[in-house]
Amino acid sequence: MAPENWRATNKSNRVLLAAEQGHYGVIAAIAYNLEQILGFVKAAEQARSPLIIQFFPWAVTYSAGLLIKTAALAIAASPMRDHIVLHMDHAQDYALIKDSADNLPFDSIMVDMSHYEKEENLAKTRELVQYCAARGIATEAEPGRIEGGEDGVMDTEGLEGSKTTPEEIREFIDTGVDALAPAFGNMHGEYWAAGPQLDFPRLEQIRQNINNEVRIVLHGTNGFKPELLKQCIEAGVSKINVNRLVLDDYYDHLRANAPTMSQTQLMEEGTQKVVDLTVRWMEIAGSSGRVSL
Numbered sequence: 001m002a003p004e005n006w007r008a009t010n011k012s013n014r015v016l017l018a019a020e021q022g023h024y025g026v027i028a029a030i031a032y033n034l035e036q037i038l039g040f041v042k043a044a045e046q047a048r049s050p051l052i053i054q055f056f057p058w059a060v061t062y063s064a065g066l067l068i069k070t071a072a073l074a075i076a077a078s079p080m081r082d083h084i085v086l087h088m089d090h091a092q093d094y095a096l097i098k099d100s101a102d103n104l105p106f107d108s109i110m111v112d113m114s115h116y117e118k119e120e121n122l123a124k125t126r127e128l129v130q131y132c133a134a135r136g137i138a139t140e141a142e143p144g145r146i147e148g149g150e151d152g153v154m155d156t157e158g159l160e161g162s163k164t165t166p167e168e169i170r171e172f173i174d175t176g177v178d179a180l181a182p183a184f185g186n187m188h189g190e191y192w193a194a195g196p197q198l199d200f201p202r203l204e205q206i207r208q209n210i211n212n213e214v215r216i217v218l219h220g221t222n223g224f225k226p227e228l229l230k231q232c233i234e235a236g237v238s239k240i241n242v243n244r245l246v247l248d249d250y251y252d253h254l255r256a257n258a259p260t261m262s263q264t265q266l267m268e269e270g271t272q273k274v275v276d277l278t279v280r281w282m283e284i285a286g287s288s289g290r291v292s293l
């Protein structure tokens, strides 16, 4: 059983509350492999920035938990260990969530039941939030449904997105969740040709309804320009989920050099691509230099 005050001491809750109060964003970067895990940890060290390393459930099943345990070891070995959070993004499978809460070193898990209709979503969210809380693990949920899909997330194609409503906010906060990822025009994967069309009046209404009781999470940032990200942070978002935003240079490097470069050089330079781009976005999110060791 987690101690009574686990919520205040949980690393994810600590890092995100500090960000909300300090009006900056924490980059929450999806890792798929070892170069990316190393690159993210090095970026946090270089920028003296808090960071969230997150995995899709795909990584849990693909590697039988090894990628997550590896990230935990990398974090534990870093001087930034108190400021780097380990999170599971979009966990949509009941059994996998419970098994991961029991056996893997996550600080936080997104219990995403948004593929169910609202009543069932709420009931399942409530149960899983309690299960994780009993183990000292913070949780995130998605009221409404964010459109689109991403590499590693269960396919929700055919399910219509729906923007978060004020009523849903209260219902989800009452489940005991620690963070909410609202749907306000943001999309998983790639935005259409017109680019992101975010509904900022709705986000402001959501922020007022949340009333600082839980943290606000931004999903769907592929292709974001720095100004748009800053606008979201000013609107109260503290956890910034990123995927390609910090990995695009790594993929360009692989595509350009995989046919000719040695494996070791490919990996080392790939890791550096992850470091450089992640540091850049930490600066944009305002989290650089927030940690003094």
Ligand SMILES: [Zn+2]
Residues within 6 Å of the ligand: 090, 146, 188, 219, 220, 241
């Ligand atoms: Zn997401």
